[in-house]
Amino acid sequence: MTDPVINLSEGAQQRETAAAVPAWRQRWRRVRGPAIFAASALLVIWGGLPWLPAAWGVRFGAPYLTFFSLAAVGAAGFFMLLNWGPVRQPRSALATFASILLVYVATVGGMVAFGTWYYPQFETPRVAAPEPGGESAVEKRGKEVFLSPQFGCFACHTIEALGIRGGQRGPDLSVAGKEAEVRKPGVSSEDYLRESIVDPWACFTPLPASGLIECQAAVDPAKTYPQLMPPVKDRMTKEQLDDLIVFMKSLRGAGERNGKRS
């Protein structure tokens, strides 16, 4: 029955050491877990994710990295607050109710505000107003096919020149119409575009950094985009495909339409 004695003296010892440690160090001890977590998460997010091999087919743009960072820092901040120190407890029923309401409004309100600000980046991209000089009715229908969630082209493709911010897994199609003329020697831009949509694995688009212009017969992680694009077989009507190709052909970079500078 010596245990209680030992415990007592241990407790006294702990109190003593606790008193010897400066207050800021005690605080730091309580929050260092979440702080180290946040620091390592940020290191992985900004130091690791952007360097994933292109062949894996996952590339995270700044919006995703920011989102991951906010989630990690937010979680760490939450646990830091929990550990920070004793919170004064409300003294009356009304104060209890008010504090619950405050926490609720702060959490849900914060999430709603953040979502409202953030969500558009994952949504069907909003398209910038058409330039003067305008697009033809066929191009417009083609653009609608491109933007339709049924085909999900924008999940992988951005058209920066039109302000369509989609995914980054496939090439930016800003100048697809111009590039289609030189991707496959002896093949018209229209036929190349048709092939890249219906049978995308027939020839792979070179990565911008590769310096290549022509499409490549085989995937090469160092030179081409990965084999990711789903072939459009019977999912699209002939009219939809034709409109889409007209739209793709019209993509010639900002300020230029169908070969004419505007």
Ligand code: HEC
């Ligand atoms: C899952 C991601 C993904 C989806 C969805 C997707 N693509 Fe692609 N796309 C790619 C990748 C990756 C490449 C490059 C590799 C290749 O040629 O297959 C590519 C290549 C292309 C090219 C060739 C570009 C060039 O310069 O050679 C065109 C055109 C194209 N896609 C149009 C479309 C259209 C139109 C749709 C919608 C019907 C679509 N893509 C849907 C990933 C995707």
